[in-house]
Amino acid sequence: xxxxxxxxxxxxxxxxxxxxxxxxxxxxxxxxxxxxxxxxxxxxxxxxxxxxxxxxxxxxxxxxxxxxxxxxxxxxxxxxxxxxxxxxxxxxxxxxxxxxxxxxxxxxxxxxxxxxxxxxxxxxxxxxxxxxxxxxxxxxxxxxxxxxxxxxxxxxxxxxxxxxxxxxxxxxxxxxxxxxxxxxxxxxxxxxxxxxxxxxxxxxxxxxxxxxxxxxxxxxxxxxxxxxxxxxxxxxxxxxxxxxxxxxxxxxxxxxxxxxxxxxxxxxxxxxxxxxxxxxxxxxxxxxxxxxxxxxxxxxxxxxxxxxxxxxxxxxxxxxxxxxxxxxxxxxxxxxxxxxxxxxxxxxxxxxxxxxxxxxxxxxxxxxxxxxxxxxxxxxxxxxxxxxxxxxxxxxxxxxxxxxxxxxxxxxxxx
Amino acid sequence: xxxxxxxxxxxxxxxxxxxxxxxxxxxxxxxxxxxxxxxxxxxxxxxxxxxxxxxxxxxxxxxxxxxxxxxxxxxxxxxxxxxxxxxxxxxxxxxxxxxxxxxxxxxxxxxxxxxxxxxxxxxxxxxxxxxxxxxxxxxxxxxxxxxxxxxxxxxxxxxxxxxxxxxxxxxxxxxxxxxxxxxxxxxxxxxxxxxxxxxxxxxxxxxxxxxxxxxxxxxxxxxxxxxxxxxxxxxxxxxxxxxxxxxxxxxxxxxxxxxxxxxxxxxxxxxxxxxxxxxxxxxxxxxxxxxxxxxxxxxxxxxxxxxxxxxxxxxxxxxxxxxxxxxxxxxxxxxxxxxxxxxxxxxxxxxxxxxxxxxxxxxxxxxxxxxxxxxxxxxxxxxxxxxxxxxxxxxxxxxxxxxxxxxxxxxxxxx
Numbered sequence: 090x091x092x093x094x095x096x097x098x099x100x101x102x103x104x105x106x107x108x109x110x111x112x113x114x115x116x117x118x119x120x121x122x123x124x125x126x127x128x129x130x131x132x133x134x135x136x137x138x139x140x141x142x143x144x145x146x147x148x149x150x151x152x153x154x155x156x157x158x159x160x161x162x163x164x165x166x167x168x169x170x171x172x173x174x175x176x177x178x179x180x181x182x183x184x185x186x187x188x189x190x191x192x193x194x195x196x197x198x199x200x201x202x203x204x205x206x207x208x209x210x211x212x213x214x215x216x217x218x219x220x221x222x223x224x225x226x227x228x229x230x231x232x233x234x235x236x237x238x239x240x241x242x243x244x245x246x247x248x249x250x251x252x253x254x255x256x257x258x259x260x261x262x263x264x265x266x267x268x269x270x271x272x273x274x275x276x277x278x279x280x281x282x283x284x285x286x287x288x289x290x291x292x293x294x295x296x297x298x299x300x301x302x303x304x305x306x307x308x309x310x311x312x313x314x315x316x317x318x319x320x321x322x323x324x325x326x327x328x329x330x331x332x333x334x335x336x337x338x339x340x341x342x343x344x345x346x347x348x349x350x351x352x353x354x355x356x357x358x359x360x361x362x363x364x365x366x367x368x369x370x371x372x373x374x375x376x377x378x379x380x381x382x383x384x385x386x387x388x389x390x391x392x393x394x395x396x397x398x399x400x401x402x403x404x405x406x407x408x409x410x411x412x413x414x415x416x417x418x419x420x421x422x423x424x425x426x427x428x429x430x431x432x433x434x435x436x437x438x439x440x441x442x443x444x445x446x447x448x449x450x451x452x453x454x455x456x457x458x459x460x461x462x463x464x465x466x467x468x469x470x471x472x473x474x475x476x477x478x479x480x481x482x483x484x485x486x487x488x489x490x491x492x493x494x495x496x497x498x499x500x501x502x503x504x
Numbered sequence: 505x506x507x508x509x510x511x512x513x514x515x516x517x518x519x520x521x522x523x524x525x526x527x528x529x530x531x532x533x534x535x536x537x538x539x540x541x542x543x544x545x546x547x548x549x550x551x552x553x554x555x556x557x558x559x560x561x562x563x564x565x566x567x568x569x570x571x572x573x574x575x576x577x578x579x580x581x582x583x584x585x586x587x588x589x590x591x592x593x594x595x596x597x598x599x600x601x602x603x604x605x606x607x608x609x610x611x612x613x614x615x616x617x618x619x620x621x622x623x624x625x626x627x628x629x630x631x632x633x634x635x636x637x638x639x640x641x642x643x644x645x646x647x648x649x650x651x652x653x654x655x656x657x658x659x660x661x662x663x664x665x666x667x668x669x670x671x672x673x674x675x676x677x678x679x680x681x682x683x684x685x686x687x688x689x690x691x692x693x694x695x696x697x698x699x700x701x702x703x704x705x706x707x708x709x710x711x712x713x714x715x716x717x718x719x720x721x722x723x724x725x726x727x728x729x730x731x732x733x734x735x736x737x738x739x740x741x742x743x744x745x746x747x748x749x750x751x752x753x754x755x756x757x758x759x760x761x762x763x764x765x766x767x768x769x770x771x772x773x774x775x776x777x778x779x780x781x782x783x784x785x786x787x788x789x790x791x792x793x794x795x796x797x798x799x800x801x802x803x804x805x806x807x808x809x810x811x812x813x814x815x816x817x818x819x820x821x822x823x824x825x826x827x828x829x830x831x832x833x834x835x836x837x838x839x840x841x842x843x844x845x846x847x848x849x850x851x852x853x854x855x856x857x858x859x860x861x862x863x864x865x866x867x868x869x870x871x872x873x874x875x876x877x878x879x880x881x882x883x884x885x886x887x888x889x890x891x892x893x894x895x896x897x898x899x900x901x902x903x904x905x906x907x908x909x910x911x912x913x914x915x916x917x918x919x
Contacts, residue, residue: 132862148563151586153869154862154878154890171566173588406873421870447547447569454568455836458821463569475569 132418134158135190137183139166139175141464141473142196142394142410145402147172149410157414160186167464168196187213194372194417196393198226198272216321216371216417217392224368225392226272229302238367240360241386243304243379254289254303261305267292270300278338282306311380312388313347314397315361318412318422319370325362326412326425328405330354331397339471340396342491344484345404345432349380356385364390373398373413396436400478401425403460404432429480433487435495437475439468446474446498453477459494547833549573550605552598554581554590556879556888557611557809557825560817562587564825572829575601582879583611602628609787609832611808613641613687631736631786631832632807639783640807641687644717653782655775656801658719658794669704669718676720682707685715693753697721726795727803728762729812730776733827733837734785740777741827741840743820745769746812754886755811757906759899760819760847764795771800779805788813788828811851815893816840818875819847844895848902850910852890854883861889861913868892874909 132155136143139161147168150157161169161177169175176186183204187193192214205219215222224231232245246257248267258265267289269279279299283289293301312333319325332347333340347354361376364387368374375395377388398409407415407423415422437446445468446453453461463475477494481487496502547570551558554576562583565572576584576592584590591601598619602608607629620634630637639646647660661672663682673680682704684694694714698704708716727748734740747762748755762769776791779802783789790810792803813824822830822838830837852861860883861868868876878890892909896902911917 144566148566151559151563151880152877153865154876154880156585156880169588170571171588173584173586173590175588406875415869420866423869424873450568451835454830454838458839460821461569462567465566465569465571 133189133191134414134418135160135186135193136168136196137186137193137200138196139163139168139172140196141167141466141475143168144171144464145399145408145462146194146196146394146410146413149408150414152411153414155414155418158186158190165467167466170465184208192216192417194393194413195222198222198392200226202226217374218369218371221368221370221374221392225390227270228268228272228389229270229300231390232302234367235364235387240364241384243307243386243388245302245304248293248301248303251290251293254293255286257303258286258289264306265289266304266306267296268302268304269296270302280338307379307381307386309379309381311347311349313349313353313357313378313380313385314343314395315357315376315378316395316398316401316409317358317361317365317374317376318372318409318416318425319365319374320416320422321371321419323366324422325365326422327358327361328398328401328409328425329427330357331400333397339438339473340436341438342436342488343397343400343434344488345400345427345434348484353380353385360385360387368392372416373409396473396476399462399476400432400434402462403478404428404480429482429487431481431484431487432478433481433484433491434476434478435488435491436473437463437477437495437498439470439472439474440499441470442500443468443470444500449498449500452500453494453497456490456494456497459490461494461498463498548604548606549829549833550575550601550608551583551611552601552608552615553611554578554583554587555611556582556881556890558583559586559879560814560823560877561609561611561809561825561828564823565829567826568829570829570833573601573605580882582881585880599623607631607832609808609828610637613637613807615641617641632789633784633786636783636785636789636807640805642685643683643687643804644685644715646805647717649782650779650802655779656799658722658801658803660717660719663708663716663718666705666708669708670701672718673701673704679721680704681719681721682711683717683719684711685717695753722794722796722801724794724796726762726764728764728768728772728793728795728800729758729810730772730791730793731810731813731816731824732773732776732780732789732791733787733824733831733840734780734789735831735837736786736834738781739837740780741837742773742776743813743816743824743840744842745772746815748812754853755851756853757851757903758812758815758849759903760815760842760849763899768795768800775800775802783807787831788824811888811891814877814891815847815849817877818893819843819895844897844902846896846899846902847893848896848899848906849891849893850903850906851888852878852892852910852913854885854887854889855914856885857915858883858885859915864913864915867915868909868912871905871909871912874905876909876913878913 134157136157137160139159144167159172159175161175187208194216209215209219232242235242248254264282264284267281273279281292314331316328330347331343331345334342365374373394375391379386379388394409394413402408405425412422460478466474477491479487479490549572551572552575554574559582574587574590576590602623609631624630624634647657650657663669679697679699682696688694696707729746731743744760745762746758746760749757780789788809790806794801794803809824809828817823820840827837875893881889892906894902894905
């Protein structure tokens, strides 16, 4: 069974110096009691975004006694359906939202970095900080930082026009990977494998207006993710390395532990911890890795709880969501080892039939031992509507259970 | 390791005939999507009460994709702090609340039974039904029902005045147990052991206006609780029998499994399942039992998730809260076996110092592997503010961990 690596400094720190009681900033009656008991002000947590990641983070916070505030865009956002204190507004309202919180965290990186930087300079506690968010959001910046610090990355180049692309192809040949410089959405990762100049130019014209970059196409043996939690000051804990199956660039299945040797797992952990230190990451950092015949290469970073860590709800003593909350509030991290020999998570994706998995709950819940998580989202083709996790003695057993439940939710026969 | 007993009928049933799509009853925009995907109407769940039991039930419902509505009394109620759709009103507003739901369930039994009966007669789906609630709420009624059906209960009698009490004492001697006929609150269970006539008359005068009953004082070897979940139609599953430690009538510690022989555990299960059938219970039924030198005796019933089942959040594949939601929505029940050899839960009670356990979170979260649950409640002496669960290889190990975390939360040295 995989165990976490634990790198606590000799003395584990309590809440930081910032965690002093302060008067509430007009948040209404619900904060009266917080002040009465002189809670550290940092416990006034705001979460920017209200998708499923915010929904599960909110639940983890409630378990510990917190009532985070959400910045949602819509009444129907997954987390807004499940949390009482949601502010419905365009993400531009970030500054006003931040005013009402003492610390803010994020469920995605698609943010106005200039604004964040100004808020941070003004003393708002932003966790992770802008340095980390910039690296997760801007992939050119990320690649440059990683390259400069000696991390293994694919060969890459900016694409300002067709010439840049064709020059790159002249050196590295086809196929190539075109990518959006800006971090994608859960439903559009913004990466395209192109086989030749014609395909490449078509993608470029379809994605006109989007800043693009190009990378060499690597022969990928496995796609892996190392999820870790890190506190301000550097205490960090890694979850076991997991392995992904993707379908058209979208994560389908997550298997824990990854079927790799001890050396690869150790290298992934060490590389990711070093990366977290370099970026001074706080909260969950998910490091997406390619295992190639040449070794590990960093694919992408996410500075938030990640789809690859959803199985930690049942498969670890402390879920990635709880450890994210603990980390951004500078509280001691919880253990991260795997609580079962095999944990498989399968995403429940909206199909062309637009079936609402809620309708099939009776069938899915009769799959004994499968853990069903539905996000309350309106079904749409390709949309992540939920996930199913199963634990077991081996991957095949856990996967069979998870697949049966996922098929039941979508009204299909099991794979 | 204890495993659940499972009594599914040959064919596990889907949602009942009542589970047909119907038009929403003016619940605003959030129900538009429910109708669009033609969800069974029973998924419009209302929970009466907004304490910690409702808070944890709400979380379990959200996991499955539901957004239950709460009937809270106050903005500061534990569940109201964590759920978006809370109606703040006096419990008398039950009829109006029920109008907005398709099925309602409860976190306590202190309800207007006449009103519930009228609502049920009018076709509202109330789960558990009034028959079960009456037995949990009115202890004289409960004792009579149990006695008539041959369940082991203490000798009891109604107390209309001092003569009734003294007559009873003349036959059964002292000490005796005086009890409130009506179900108590989490902070006042309404039971008093009295050693003599003087003490008894003092309690009677202090509790004037409260309907009382008297019971023989039993020499109790252990206090046990059997928590079970039961669907409409009779499918039922038992959690492993647990053992309680109480302090002045309030639950302090819950140990799973109970340190009793196989025969007692089996008898507790069979007795409880039979009782659930007799009452046609739906949802969680918690059967509090005394183990005496004469055998098992039924102490009390609770027709809702129970403090004795809080450890199922970490210690079972399906928590009592999720199985309560599944049961009241007539969905298949999940497995109930213990996932660890030993599970200990300790209640975090407000002390005279009125310390808010939130303030001590940094210390408590550094107790490696303890699961901290805080309810967001304002501290008050004797009030349940949270609980701590620890799993382990044996009771001593799990208990030591839970006690360390509980002591940390209350700013005390470990016991």
